[in-house]
Amino acid sequence: MTAHTLMWEARATQGRGADLLEWTRARAAELAEATPSPLRTELFQAPQDRVLCLTWWHPDHGPDLPELPEPPAELITRAVHRWHFESVEVL
Numbered sequence: 001m002t003a004h005t006l007m008w009e010a011r012a013t014q015g016r017g018a019d020l021l022e023w024t025r026a027r028a029a030e031l032a033e034a035t036p037s038p039l040r041t042e043l044f045q046a047p048q049d050r051v052l053c054l055t056w057w058h059p060d061h062g063p064d065l066p067e068l069p070e071p072p073a074e075l076i077t078r079a080v081h082r083w084h085f086e087s088v089e090v091l
Contacts, residue, residue: 017049
C-alpha cells in the first residue's frame with residue numbers, strides 16, 4: 001500500500017536534545033489520538049541534538065493532514081523543517 005508521509009525535523013538547543021525528544025514524543029502521542037490518525041509514527045535521534053518524526057497516513061486522506069506543531073522556542077535553535085512525501089513504490 002502506498003501512503004502519504006510527513007517528515008518533521010527539529011534541532012534542539014545545546015544540551016536539550018532529551019527534552020526535545022520527550023516533547024516530540026508527547027505531541028506524537030496526541031497526534032495518534034487525532035482524527036484521522038497516522039498509520040504509523042517513528043521518532044529518531046541524530047547528532048547535534050536533532051529529533052525527527054515520520055508519520056505515515058492512509059492514501060485516502062487528503063493533503064491537509066494534522067502535523068506536529070513548533071516546539072517551544074527555548075527548546076530549538078531554528079524553525080522546524082517539514083516535508084511531505086507521497087509513496088511511489090514499496091519494494
